[in-house]
Amino acid sequence: MQDVIVGQRFQLGRKIGAGSFGDIHLGTNLETNEEVAVKLEAVTAKTPQLIYEAKLYTLIGGAAGIPNIHWYGNEGKHNVMVLDLLGPSLEDYFEFCSYKFSLRTILRLAEQVITCIENVHAKNYLHRDIKPDNFVMGLGKMSNQVHIIDFGLAKRYQDPETKEHIPCAEGKNLTGTAEYSSLNTHLGFEQSRRDDLESIGFMLFYFLRGELPWQGMDDLQSAEKHKRIMKKKVANPIEDLGKSFPSEFATYFNYCRSLDFVDRPDYMYPRMILKEICFREGLDVEVPFDWHLIYENKKVENEARYGNKAEKTEEDELALSIRQRKSTALENESKERR
Numbered sequence: 001m002q003d004v005i006v007g008q009r010f011q012l013g014r015k016i017g018a019g020s021f022g023d024i025h026l027g028t029n030l031e032t033n034e035e036v037a038v039k040l041e042a043v044t045a046k047t048p049q050l051i052y053e054a055k056l057y058t059l060i061g062g063a064a065g066i067p068n069i070h071w072y073g074n075e076g077k078h079n080v081m082v083l084d085l086l087g088p089s090l091e092d093y094f095e096f097c098s099y100k101f102s103l104r105t106i107l108r109l110a111e112q113v114i115t116c117i118e119n120v121h122a123k124n125y126l127h128r129d130i131k132p133d134n135f136v137m138g139l140g141k142m143s144n145q146v147h148i149i150d151f152g153l154a155k156r157y158q159d160p161e162t163k164e165h166i167p168c169a170e171g172k173n174l175t176g177t178a179e180y181s182s183l184n185t186h187l188g189f190e191q192s193r194r195d196d197l198e199s200i201g202f203m204l205f206y207f208l209r210g211e212l213p214w215q216g217m218d219d220l221q222s223a224e225k226h227k228r229i230m231k232k233k234v235a236n237p238i239e240d241l242g243k244s245f246p247s248e249f250a251t252y253f254n255y256c257r258s259l260d261f262v263d264r265p266d267y268m269y270p271r272m273i274l275k276e277i278c279f280r281e282g283l284d285v286e287v288p289f290d291w292h293l294i295y296e297n298k299k300v301e302n303e304a305r306y307g308n309k310a311e312k313t314e315e316d317e318l319a320l321s322i323r324q325r326k327s328t329a330l331e332n333e334s335k336e337r338r
């Protein structure tokens, strides 16, 4: 697909991401020279969702922490959506940090992630696929800003005019990513705002612990995998998962679980209790994120060892190097498959 022009002005570059139903490419707006991200989906996809996702971005894109959409349409064999180009995902940065984040970084991310979901809910939608791959940092001046992406599974939960809430259906198949799904989602209940928040809770535990006890079952068929994950979630109460960490994380979780199906969460409350940890532990949230500190340290170390002059890091240097490494890995992967 490289070098193809879509929407008459966006030239496709390297692949920078691969998801469950399409690829993300780097792109350039030939009129403005601005870089963009281009999401592609084969028109033959079993359950096409890109046009739906594009319509959603048209409705909610541009709010704080949600990228803008530039164009969408069809180009031959692909549905195409063009978005603001953003930086690495939280999963990419977590990997870069060897699956260890400091409490300070986790708390700073948590505050922003909760605000992202609050902004999505304010537009009458649930996200329903909360996970570290679906939160990306910005670039340049926005490099400390978390953004929420991937609205392929989003669903309207209330009427924008009357605010009437969808009913609590039962017996639903699991929508989303089982590792981060709330217990009620496993049990087949229709999702609502509380479930997005509970999934954020699992993501925070993932960052605290470096892994979740039910990860790594990818070789199982999905029904069997979902069943086993649910069993493990039941067998690992929140208090146990959070044993070695500040008790506020379990409090956050219990708050999510105390919400009724139609309840509007009080987003301030979890932000406040997490902030209390910062005060108590005397954490300075103005310190750069872990990945920036690690990158700077590596540069200084290299200077000491090899005499390379450690220049002050250019903006986005780390984000670009992560993107390049990922592109190369994705390209090698697709070569192997051919």
Ligand SMILES: Nc1ncnc2c1ncn2[C@@H]1O[C@H](COP(=O)(O)OP(=O)(O)O)[C@@H](O)[C@H]1O
Pocket (backbone or CB within 6 Å): 016, 017, 018, 019, 020, 021, 022, 024, 037, 039, 067, 083, 084, 085, 086, 087, 088, 089, 133, 134, 136, 149, 150, 151, 152
């Ligand atoms: N606007 C963007 N800018 C930079 N990277 C992006 C952007 N959108 C997606 N990505 C990258 O591509 C990956 C897959 O995109 P996503 O929209 O989540 O697709 P899927 O629905 O297939 O998971 C993301 O995890 C992220 O790493």
Ligand SMILES: [Mg+2]
Pocket (backbone or CB within 6 Å): 019, 020, 133, 134, 150
């Ligand atoms: Mg995704």
